[in-house]
Amino acid sequence: MTAPTSRYRSPRRDDAAAATRTAILDAARELFLARGYAAVTVPEIAKAARVATQTVYASAGGKSGVLTALLQPLLDDTSAATATAEARETADPRRVLALAAAGTRRVHETHRELLHSLVRQAPGEPAAQLAVDDAVAKCLHGLTAIAERLRELPGVRTDRLIDTLYFFFGPDAWYGLVTTRGWTFDDAESWLHDAACRTLLDPGRERDAG
Structure with a gap:
């Protein structure tokens, strides 16, 4: 009998997701300030944050989502x-x-x-x-x-x-x-x-x- 799938999310997984998002935002901030928002691409953000390009979209909503998050404070x-x-x-x-x-x-x-x-x-x-x-x-x-x-x-x-x-x-x-x-x-x-x-x-x- 297959055990039911738990909906409980591991705190370790949540911590990893938060750390990934922070790395993306930090990398994007540095790139935006150095080169201007329009000149930066999502793959460049991903490379600077050491994540996959798709992770930038999944974690922060792409380039505009990153800017929104940076402006939230x-x-x-x-x-x-x-x-x-x-x-x-x-x-x-x-x-x-x-x-x-x-x-x-x-x-x-x-x-x-x-x-x-x-x-x-x-x-x-x-x-x-x-x-x-x-x-x-x-x-x-x-x-x-x-x-x-x-x-x-x-x-x-x-x-x-x-x-x-x-x-x-x-x-x-x-x-x-x-x-x-x-x-x-x-x-x-x-x-x-x-x-x-x-x-x-x-x-x-x-x-x-x-």
Whole structure:
């Protein structure tokens, strides 16, 4: 009599699968950063990870699946949500903008490699572009929440508010100052906050704050 097949998965097998996936993601990250997403092929990822090409598809969903997995820590980051929650508790627009500066700074400092390299590349493949779009959408979602709070406060110029916040605190601002121009994150955060205050707050409120 044949014994029934067990549905129980061995912890050793799970550990091996996790190790394989980690090796694939690590290899892909290095290749993407060195050569650009579009220039890297799945067989090259497999060779660098020392696995079969099919294993890359089975374990990580191919090249676009690898990029999505690499961006997941960025998408899971709670810095923006924390800044938004704190912003709802203050009636000082300067403080709200300070929270926006600090929150976006934490995201860009923590995930600098991803945001300033992988996300800025043009992946070229629709599935991969969706992963990049998700990262940008997360940034806009957080800044939209900040904008909603600012609209509730007096002394704030609300014309094109979300676009203005994105200009000062979106990926291009941090990339331009820190990566391209070599600013420290401390200097960039201070300057972006001050510039946003000068742009968005009525002059009388700025004089009162000074």
